[in-house]
Amino acid sequence: MAIKKKGERLSQAGKFSSVKCGGSVPMRHPLMRDALQQAALDPAIRSIDYLPTIPTVPSTWDVDAIVIERDGCRYYLDIVEARPRRTIAQRLMVAQALLDLGLRPLVRTESDVMREPRCTNARTVFEYASRPVDVGLRLQILGALTDDGAMPLGELLSRLRSHRDPVAAVMSLACNGVVELDLDSMPLGPRTVTRLRE
Incomplete structure (x- = not known):
């Protein structure tokens, strides 16, 4: 979270x-991308x-806060290594x-964000974020997980019949909030648990 007077520009590492x-x-630090993907x-x-x-x-301050809603509560993402310099009074x-807005800090360190296998798994899944998914393949994936x-991901993939890459389709659906992949237990592979997102 940056703090400065309104009108000053934030340096950004992308959006x-x-x-x-x-x-x-907007992201002002490389760790933000990994944290946001996760x-x-x-x-x-x-x-x-x-x-x-x-x-x-007496004025308006740019705070550059990323607000996350989780489990019915609202937090602002506070990555320790991504904190810009600011005075104690500003902080x-x-x-x-x-806090007055009802936002609690969600403090993460670089080691939290870079923890494996979650970090690499999230990066891998997000490589497919903008891939289109054929309606037929989408229906096959959703049908198998519904029925x-x-x-396991390997079992799901073995059931799919398409001329398109079924791996790309599953990853894209995960990015679109349709399916959920277990990113924490092991590196992505045939045994990765896949389910419909509730």
């Missing part, structure tokens, strides 16, 4: 978007939004303003 985002979320694939996280400013007395003022429930 992030997913179906959970209300729009593009959040977008986390079934407990319902939405990701960007809060650029908070009106305060306290913004923290209080965010038989959660299953």
Whole structure:
């Protein structure tokens, strides 16, 4: 979370978007991309939004806060290594303003964000984020998971008949919030548990 007077520009490492985002979320640090990809694939996280400013007395401050809704609570993402330099007074003022908005800090460190196999798995899945999925293949995937429930990825893939890459389709559907992949237990592979997202 950055803090500075309104009108100053944030340096950015790009923008992030997913179906959970209300729009593009600016990123000012490389760790943000990994953290946001993981959040977008986390079934407990319902939405990701960007809060650029908070009106305060006597002025408005750019806070550059990423707001995450998880388990019915709202948090602002606070990655320790991505914190910009700011004074103690600024830090306290913004923290209080965010608390006043009902936002609690969700503190993550670089080691949290880079933890394996989750980090590599999320990166791999997001390589397919913008891939289109044929309606027929989509129906096969959803039908198999609806009829038989959660299953290993290898079993799901063996059931699919298409001229298109079924792996790309499953990964794209995960990015679109349709299916869920277990990203924590093991590297992505045939035994990765796949299920419909609730």
